Amino acid sequence: MxxxxxxxxxxxxxxxxxxxxxxxxxxxxxxxxxxxxxxxxxxxxxxxxxxxxxxxxxxxxxxxxxxxxxxxxxxxxxxxxxxxxxxMRVPKEYEMDEILDAKLRAVTPFNEQGRPMLDSSTEEQITTQRRIMDDFAAARGVVMVEVDQQGRLRYCYECRVLKPDRAHHCSSCGHCAVRFDHHCPYLNSCVAAHNYKFFxxxxxxxxxxxxxxxxxxxxxxxxxxxxxxxxxxxxxxxxxxxxxxxxxxxxxxxxxxxxxxHWLLMSLNETTCEQAKIPNIRGDPKANYDIGRWKNIEIVMGWGLWLFPVRTSASDGLHHPINYVSPVGSDTTVRVTVATAESDGTRTSPTTTPLP
Known part of the structure; x- marks a missing residue:
């Protein structure tokens, strides 16, 4: 911190x-x-x-x-x-109720300060944590590709939400922000999906x-x-x-x-947070969000009015195109594909595709 x-x-x-x-x-x-x-x-x-x-x-x-x-x-x-x-906070459909959150906390070790110690979880706890979060995501119809090193979806125990891809908890603001980049104390503002173009x-x-x-x-x-x-x-x-x-x-x-x-980050479709910790994308450990320089820039700046601080982003902050790098392996069971916005402004729904 x-x-x-x-x-x-x-x-x-x-x-x-x-x-x-x-x-x-x-x-x-x-x-x-x-x-x-x-x-x-x-x-x-x-x-x-x-x-x-x-x-x-x-x-x-x-x-x-x-x-x-x-x-x-x-x-x-x-x-x-x-x-x-x-x-731009995480939407309500990613938020767990108190009962389900209590079940998840019951199988999660915490330190004396009340912070979750996920790396100290046993194999049985990891399996239960993964099942609770996967079942919740399936019930809510939300799809995420980012997982931790144990294959669990990312969960914020402070905000009680499953983190959408590229979302992170801002300890300064006290809540999870969608496509979080960093918190700037000189602006007293969290820089994320809602204002990154303006920044x-x-x-x-x-x-x-x-x-x-x-x-x-x-x-x-x-x-x-x-x-x-x-x-x-x-x-x-x-x-x-x-x-x-x-x-x-x-x-x-x-x-x-x-x-x-930040021009380099935008051209690579990365965030400051992702520079410090590379996201782990399910289905391909080498996958990233880089789909080409100009398409990356369009995701942030939109299709026009690049020089004006008006909202023209081509991304909703929750769904992101993925560049899969590694060939499909036999040990990989699921790959999640998130479609990009089409030129007419429509967006196809996320789909889960089984691999051979």
Missing amino acids: SWYSVIYTRARHFKAQNYVLGTLVQASFYVCVLIELLILAFSSFVYYGITCQLIENDIQASLYMVVYGLLTFMMLWSYARVIFSSP VLFLLYLETWLIWNIISALQAIVHYFISYGANDRLDMILPLCCLTVLQFTSSIWPLGELLRY
């Missing part, structure tokens, strides 16, 4: 005991968002009040203002969609915004030393130079590296 997950978890427990103070504590987690907005306001003040004033050509300065305003708008639009998009666009527009600031600032600095002496207007040149250095370093690392990393 990360350091910020510990803070989030303690805040939830505190809120359960004292709702008013706990709510205020959770609201304080937006302090990073507030600081980021203040930095943006200062950057805008420097850009309009100093950078554009040092550019002598009025038409060029006006054009720079328009481009800056457009980039700022798109960045803030994407930023707001990341933060305020409702989390990528936010990184893209923020990086473009920084580069535009740097290009404009360099031109303004050149004009300053042509028009003024080195010490004539220190109140203008010092804030501009300091901000330019900060923006330059941020555009390379961490922001530039983060954008490159």
Whole structure:
């Protein structure tokens, strides 16, 4: 569990005991968002009040203002969609009732802190756990391909749900998220299926915004030393130079590296969580979700309006196309195939296909 997950978890427990103070504590987690907005306001003040004033050509300065305003708008639009998009939780049909959950807990070992110790299960317990979860999935008509190393479907004992493929429990938010990527404390938001496109666009527009600031600032600095002496207007040149250095370093690392990393993840149809722990797909231990670069990107970005933070994803977050790698083995009994969305927007139902 990360350091910020510990803070989030303690805040939830505190809120359960004292709702008013706990709510205020959770609201304080937006302090990073507030600081980021203040930095943006200062950057805008420097850009309009100093950078554009040092550019002598009025038409060029006006054009720079328009481009800056457009980039700022798109960045803030994407930023707001990341933060305020409702989390896509696991649907009710994956949730076990209390009686069935109690049966599963009865055959699962727990440690002193109440956390399940699945690796300590006996063979008999594993068989019973697998049967309970398989029967529940069949009764609810839900199909999952991801299993653990013992062939069991993945179950969250905290949320009391079977985890759909690629879903994981976010310890910061306190619930399971569909196609979970990571929790970002600097946005105070869980990045998952519901807002991953918006997150990528936010990184893209923020990086473009920084580069535009740097290009404009360099031109303004050149004009300053042509028009003024080195010490004539220190109140203008010092804030501009300091901000330019900060923006330059941020555009390379961490922001530039983060954008490159998530572009790679999107082109491979992977998540940050899956980079740390490779999913185990039933029927083929080497199978993955990579169906080709452009199809992978379309799953996240949709069929059009890629550059706009509107919901266009081609995936419902619960069903995913699978790229089977290994040849069919005689020891494999079941392979689950999940159909991809067709161009007309329809989706075929998941099917279970017996292997020879």
